[in-house]
Amino acid sequence: MNNSENKSLVYSIKDLNLWYGDTKALKNISIDIPEKEVIAIIGPSGCGKSTFIKTLNRMVELVPSVKTEGSIHYKKLDIKKAKVESLRTEVGMVFQKPNPFPKSIYDNIAYGPRIHGIKDKKTLDEVVERSLRGAALWEEVKDRLDENAFGLSGGQQQRVCIARALAVEPDVILMDEPTSALDPLSTAKIEDLIHELRKNYSIIIVTHNMQQAARISDKTAFFLNGEVIEFDATERMYSNPKDKRTDDYISGKFG
Amino acid sequence: MNNSENKSLVYSIKDLNLWYGDTKALKNISIDIPEKEVIAIIGPSGCGKSTFIKTLNRMVELVPSVKTEGSIHYKKLDIKKAKVESLRTEVGMVFQKPNPFPKSIYDNIAYGPRIHGIKDKKTLDEVVERSLRGAALWEEVKDRLDENAFGLSGGQQQRVCIARALAVEPDVILMDEPTSALDPLSTAKIEDLIHELRKNYSIIIVTHNMQQAARISDKTAFFLNGEVIEFDATERMYSNPKDKRTDDYISGKFG
Amino acid sequence: GNKSEDKNSAGANEETSESITGSVQVDGSSTVFPIMEGIAEEFSIENPKARATIGVSGSGGGFEKFIAGETDISNASRPIKEEEIALLEEEGIDYTEFKIALDGLSVVVNSENDWVDYLTLDELYAIWAEEGDADTWADVRDGWPDEEIELFSPGIDSGTYDYFDEVILNGDQIEREASLSEDDNILVQGVKGSPNGLAYFGYAYYAENMDTVKIVPIENSEGDVIEPSSETVQNGNYEPLSRPLFIYVKHESIVENNAAYEFAKYSLKMAGEMAQEVGYVAMEEAIYEESLATLESLK
Amino acid sequence: MKNNSVTPDEKQIDRRIIKNKLAKGVFFLGTLFGIIVLAALLIRIFTQGIAYLDFGFLSNFASRRPEDAGIRAAILGTIWIMSITIPVSLILGVSTSIYLEEYAPRNKFTRFIELNLANLAGVPSVVFGLLGLTVFVRLLEMGRSILAGGFTMSLLILPVIVVASKEAIRAIPQEQYDAAYAMGATKWQIIRTVVLPAATPGILTGAILSLSRGVGETASLLMIGAMTFIAYTPASVLDGFTVLPIQIFSWASRPQAEFQAVAAAGSIVLLVILIVMNTLAIIIRNNYSKRY
Amino acid sequence: MKITIRERIKKNKAKQSYQNTIEKAMPLLFFLMASLSILVTLGIIYTLLRETIMFFTHISLFDFITGTEWYPFFENNPSYGIWPLLSGTFTIAIIAMLVAVPIGLASAIYLSEYASDRSRRILKPILEVLAGVPTVVYGLFALTFVTPLMQTFVTDLPIFNALSPGIVVGIMIIPQITSLSQEAMNAVPQSVRDGAYALGATRLEVALKIVIPGSFSGIVSSLVLGLSRAIGETMIVSTAAGSTPNLGFTPTESIQTMTSYIVQVSMGDATFGSTIYYSIYAVGMTLFLFTLIMNILANHISRKYREVY
Numbered sequence A, B: 001m002n003n004s005e006n007k008s009l010v011y012s013i014k015d016l017n018l019w020y021g022d023t024k025a026l027k028n029i030s031i032d033i034p035e036k037e038v039i040a041i042i043g044p045s046g047c048g049k050s051t052f053i054k055t056l057n058r059m060v061e062l063v064p065s066v067k068t069e070g071s072i073h074y075k076k077l078d079i080k081k082a083k084v085e086s087l088r089t090e091v092g093m094v095f096q097k098p099n100p101f102p103k104s105i106y107d108n109i110a111y112g113p114r115i116h117g118i119k120d121k122k123t124l125d126e127v128v129e130r131s132l133r134g135a136a137l138w139e140e141v142k143d144r145l146d147e148n149a150f151g152l153s154g155g156q157q158q159r160v161c162i163a164r165a166l167a168v169e170p171d172v173i174l175m176d177e178p179t180s181a182l183d184p185l186s187t188a189k190i191e192d193l194i195h196e197l198r199k200n201y202s203i204i205i206v207t208h209n210m211q212q213a214a215r216i217s218d219k220t221a222f223f224l225n226g227e228v229i230e231f232d233a234t235e236r237m238y239s240n241p242k243d244k245r246t247d248d249y250i251s252g253k254f255g
Numbered sequence C: 001g002n003k004s005e006d007k008n009s010a011g012a013n014e015e016t017s018e019s020i021t022g023s024v025q026v027d028g029s030s031t032v033f034p035i036m037e038g039i040a041e042e043f044s045i046e047n048p049k050a051r052a053t054i055g056v057s058g059s060g061g062g063f064e065k066f067i068a069g070e071t072d073i074s075n076a077s078r079p080i081k082e083e084e085i086a087l088l089e090e091e092g093i094d095y096t097e098f099k100i101a102l103d104g105l106s107v108v109v110n111s112e113n114d115w116v117d118y119l120t121l122d123e124l125y126a127i128w129a130e131e132g133d134a135d136t137w138a139d140v141r142d143g144w145p146d147e148e149i150e151l152f153s154p155g156i157d158s159g160t161y162d163y164f165d166e167v168i169l170n171g172d173q174i175e176r177e178a179s180l181s182e183d184d185n186i187l188v189q190g191v192k193g194s195p196n197g198l199a200y201f202g203y204a205y206y207a208e209n210m211d212t213v214k215i216v217p218i219e220n221s222e223g224d225v226i227e228p229s230s231e232t233v234q235n236g237n238y239e240p241l242s243r244p245l246f247i248y249v250k251h252e253s254i255v256e257n258n259a260a261y262e263f264a265k266y267s268l269k270m271a272g273e274m275a276q277e278v279g280y281v282a283m284e285e286a287i288y289e290e291s292l293a294t295l296e297s298l299k
Numbered sequence D: 001m002k003n004n005s006v007t008p009d010e011k012q013i014d015r016r017i018i019k020n021k022l023a024k025g026v027f028f029l030g031t032l033f034g035i036i037v038l039a040a041l042l043i044r045i046f047t048q049g050i051a052y053l054d055f056g057f058l059s060n061f062a063s064r065r066p067e068d069a070g071i072r073a074a075i076l077g078t079i080w081i082m083s084i085t086i087p088v089s090l091i092l093g094v095s096t097s098i099y100l101e102e103y104a105p106r107n108k109f110t111r112f113i114e115l116n117l118a119n120l121a122g123v124p125s126v127v128f129g130l131l132g133l134t135v136f137v138r139l140l141e142m143g144r145s146i147l148a149g150g151f152t153m154s155l156l157i158l159p160v161i162v163v164a165s166k167e168a169i170r171a172i173p174q175e176q177y178d179a180a181y182a183m184g185a186t187k188w189q190i191i192r193t194v195v196l197p198a199a200t201p202g203i204l205t206g207a208i209l210s211l212s213r214g215v216g217e218t219a220s221l222l223m224i225g226a227m228t229f230i231a232y233t234p235a236s237v238l239d240g241f242t243v244l245p246i247q248i249f250s251w252a253s254r255p256q257a258e259f260q261a262v263a264a265a266g267s268i269v270l271l272v273i274l275i276v277m278n279t280l281a282i283i284i285r286n287n288y289s290k291r292y
Numbered sequence E: 001m002k003i004t005i006r007e008r009i010k011k012n013k014a015k016q017s018y019q020n021t022i023e024k025a026m027p028l029l030f031f032l033m034a035s036l037s038i039l040v041t042l043g044i045i046y047t048l049l050r051e052t053i054m055f056f057t058h059i060s061l062f063d064f065i066t067g068t069e070w071y072p073f074f075e076n077n078p079s080y081g082i083w084p085l086l087s088g089t090f091t092i093a094i095i096a097m098l099v100a101v102p103i104g105l106a107s108a109i110y111l112s113e114y115a116s117d118r119s120r121r122i123l124k125p126i127l128e129v130l131a132g133v134p135t136v137v138y139g140l141f142a143l144t145f146v147t148p149l150m151q152t153f154v155t156d157l158p159i160f161n162a163l164s165p166g167i168v169v170g171i172m173i174i175p176q177i178t179s180l181s182q183e184a185m186n187a188v189p190q191s192v193r194d195g196a197y198a199l200g201a202t203r204l205e206v207a208l209k210i211v212i213p214g215s216f217s218g219i220v221s222s223l224v225l226g227l228s229r230a231i232g233e234t235m236i237v238s239t240a241a242g243s244t245p246n247l248g249f250t251p252t253e254s255i256q257t258m259t260s261y262i263v264q265v266s267m268g269d270a271t272f273g274s275t276i277y278y279s280i281y282a283v284g285m286t287l288f289l290f291t292l293i294m295n296i297l298a299n300h301i302s303r304k305y306r307e308v309y
């Protein structure tokens, strides 16, 4: 939130307000998100976390009743002026509810590269394998890449969606509770992956798991009722929250 | 697993095998589930947890390619011979992916009571309120009961589904990662609820959260690749697992 | 089809050598269609390079296309009407009418009906007209059963009805109780199914169902009681219920379209034979010859 | 806390199960009804027509003699007409429904188009025939050709394809769109890769129904001036034509009983063509049919 | 290090200007195609209106919409009151819908909710063949099979009546209702069904309370299409119902519908350019307005009850 950091900002959000019809879901959000860091977003259910990250790649616009105010700059570019497809190509997303396509596992992963013009089988094979490995799913599905992704378990579907997002190698990855459906092992693998990706990518992750946030993120934003209560380096926030409500929430005393 | 406990068994499963088409998803499962306890099911993603609990209320039969072998007795009654509707009325279920009906929140909760012949507004109002309170959602939605449940956040949808299952007051509740989409607060509330319900209900819960399993369950079953590796009192299993693989999984060394 | 032995008849052996090319468009009445189909069939066999197509748009629809200049020959089961003549004039289309065959409207009853021996024109009027006073057989003649007559008539938009209306009903309204249908086969079904049924329709439909329905002889203007048959229709004794069928030929086509001319010529040569073959009645040979001469004069 | 007012009794469940069983029986009977009627129809047609169904019947042109009568011109005409109607109506219909469901702003004009299409579905085929005659045959000077017939038929069946496709597109869950949008897919890419595959079964159902109708359609083609007798093989889309139902209709109204049987033989041919056409569509549909 | 996907995508992006063109062109193209339907309607209105106006120079509009007798062919005293044709059309449409709606929806529910995958794949195409049986065949079926059959139940049912063609028209539109409704039902996500099954719902309850509300707009569309076709059907009616314009709803009487009148005249021998000839356009126009009103209503209904996922 320091303007001198401007140079390496990936997102700069000013006075963002958002309504679903008449209900206000985001209130006056102003935060700056630095590049190549992992940002965790925490907060109680319904506080606007998903809504917030969906504003970052303009997915929220697909809800007909949505109205937004304020500005979001992605790498100095006002996202309202950006070409939405380019924005979304550079900003990948994993949804809260796994939503694979009703296609084969292979086609799910190859979807992104294909629509971006990569057609040759060899490259695609490579991308599919690499992405599935990244999402800790390769070993489980390598023999059934042709099967429909709908026939996978919940956690497997979630990992397919992660792999799908990785396949196009975006600059920023938005993850909405990517590990909530996963067992500790897969979770650990995804967390490793995030660690790995952190070198080249900026990652914004919604999580309900405080420990996870602590483990993987550089900064954490605490949302409550559509407001950002606190946004700070994760360590500082966990050890020494500025706001009483943050403290309460982190220590579980809230409510 | 002791036959002398037979009297208070809610489920007794013998040599259960299950195939999706040609792939075997459950292998030789034989466990007995005592009444009025909380049973946690843990295991890596894709190991068959969801499949297993879906066999308990025969939901798995709705997948066209499924074949099963072996026997499941629910309160001494072979579930193959039971009326599937009665079975499912007595055995409630919360799914891994929230699946509310595309109806108002109120109608979602009232659906079960209504199909079971409860029509009068007053009772329904009561049931809806009680169930929503039970699912820790009442305060958030009490003013918008008429809104479509599809417009809720992920966690809210999950709680609608929990409330929906509670509304018919089943004897057994099967929960497939009911808190995975929830923040710690709502999770704590659901856990409290489970504690409460435990007095009258039998609960089988799939979870990826080892701590949660430890906190709430009396017994834990550890699944791996469609097999039950270990099934024991939770405390004993956590402190002193019999099988190396259980130990590895619990301590996170696995894989 | 009972008279189809002599396949290689009349025009067949002549002018096959000269191959006629081009196409001729014929459209109009569905009543005339079977005759023209037969002609076109033979014409196409003899002149494989020529294209003769026959459409069925009804007499009125046929004239519409004729007026629009889309057809060379228009078939009609009734004479052309004033409105149509006017429109043709407006478009500057000259044409000639040719009679190509006769149809005897046959009045039939159920085969179980053993009381009707013949009917007079007045009786027919009494039965069929809305104003007529016969509702039961007994109303027609004393001694006949006191049963209500069930009437079956071709649809009021058909040339058959038009003709019947003109000669029997004198333009008066038909009995409202009458069952109407566009398809004469269905009328046959109707009479077959009702013991008190009475119907009229084209001769061919009677000829095909002789053993299941009973024909009613009609008293003609001479006072003779006549049954329809090839002879009585052709020689004019079966009247007034014999009606002519027409084709209208466009002069311009005769002059400019060789295929049309040849087809028209062929039609007039073959019409009698074909009419007999598909269930109508040929006219006397002299009439066809006269027509052919007229046609030649147009060329 | 356990409240017996909610927990149902077995009797109530039994009643519901019985209701369900009864309903299942009723629903099954409903399905069976259609199949029995079809069987009855087929048996009638086959017993009547099979005697006339031989190679000659397929290769001859129409004739005044039942034993010589063949259906060649009509088969070829139907195939020609269909080969115009199928692509034209599918392209028009699917494009229209994509526009309406995916691109159109929710404004009055869109509502007007939608209403208008639904309304076209109710316009009887004779009126389409009148339209075809006025516009294609006369205004655009196509004459009484295969082209004019094919276009008229395309317009006639267009509404059914549009309605079916629209419903199919509308039923695709939003999360499928979300997934694709989030990958940076453009609208057109989403239509190609998500919408069309998911809507294919519905589109094909519409196609099957409407083309079935088209194959059996008589009135509109008669109106535009389709021939009834034709003794040559159409060689281009500008030639005249006749189609199976017109030929069947013409035979069925003949006085001779033999022609009734010839008409039945024609119906058999029509049904066979229809079944071949539908089978293709059904195979594709089955490959795409899946539940979310 | 080899080129990353990210870079390749960026490179492709730079190259793919044609994609921009497609993106812009497609909606325009689709819009044009969609607008075509308006042209068609305009064409129809133009075609109909031109001659309808001619008709009303002969016959007063008032007589047309208030008259209760339709006897255009009586040269001495023709009457052009549209009501008998309207009531004939209604009679056929009502009987057809009484047959087709319950049976069509029953089979749709059966196929979608009860039948196994395999039997669905066999039964549905079989039913769809019903949609393609030529109407000529249906007409004869009505006349020579259904009517005699009905005569055993309804004594002194005349050979021409509205009942049996109504039933047969109903049979003809069953597949339309079944197939399209089943397709709509099939689109309800399985997970939503699962939610209800898990509460102990029977298949019937899932069908009635989850699937039907969830696919309501598709079902309504299929019904409207069915109704449209029932109203527009010609051959069956003119074969088996006779062609007597009778006012009133009496299924046991011979009737005439608007479309069968149009066909009767346009295939018949009526004089081109006469009042009768123009009357078919007036009848066509009436039919057009009539279906328009019906569609506005249906549109309203399905808009009101639609459920969105």
Ligand SMILES: Nc1ncnc2c1ncn2[C@@H]1O[C@H](COP(=O)(O)OP(=O)(O)OP(=O)(O)O)[C@@H](O)[C@H]1O
Binding pocket: A150, A151, A152, A153, A154, A155, A156, A181, A182, A183, B020, B025, B043, B044, B045, B046, B047, B048, B049, B050, B051, B052, B063, B096
């Ligand atoms: N409908 C289906 N068709 C085919 N295979 C299936 C289907 N559902 C599940 N499977 C397979 O069966 C195995 C067990 O799946 P299940 O859903 O029971 O896993 P799970 O333990 O619940 O995993 P998770 O924690 O990821 O939800 C997996 O390998 C999965 O791919």
Ligand SMILES: Nc1ncnc2c1ncn2[C@@H]1O[C@H](COP(=O)(O)OP(=O)(O)OP(=O)(O)O)[C@@H](O)[C@H]1O
Binding pocket: A020, A025, A044, A045, A046, A047, A048, A049, A050, A051, A052, A063, A096, B150, B151, B152, B153, B154, B155, B156, B181, B182, B183
């Ligand atoms: N499509 C929608 N229409 C209307 N209201 C919505 C919609 N989506 C979300 N909301 C409302 O906006 C608020 C924020 O929702 P959001 O999905 O952002 O919550 P969240 O923080 O992601 O919660 P969770 O942890 O449960 O997923 C909630 O009150 C929710 O009910």
Ligand SMILES: [Mg+2]
Binding pocket: A049, A050, A051, A096, A176, B153, B154, B155
């Ligand atoms: Mg969320």
Ligand SMILES: [Mg+2]
Binding pocket: A153, A154, A155, B049, B050, B051, B096, B176
């Ligand atoms: Mg699972």
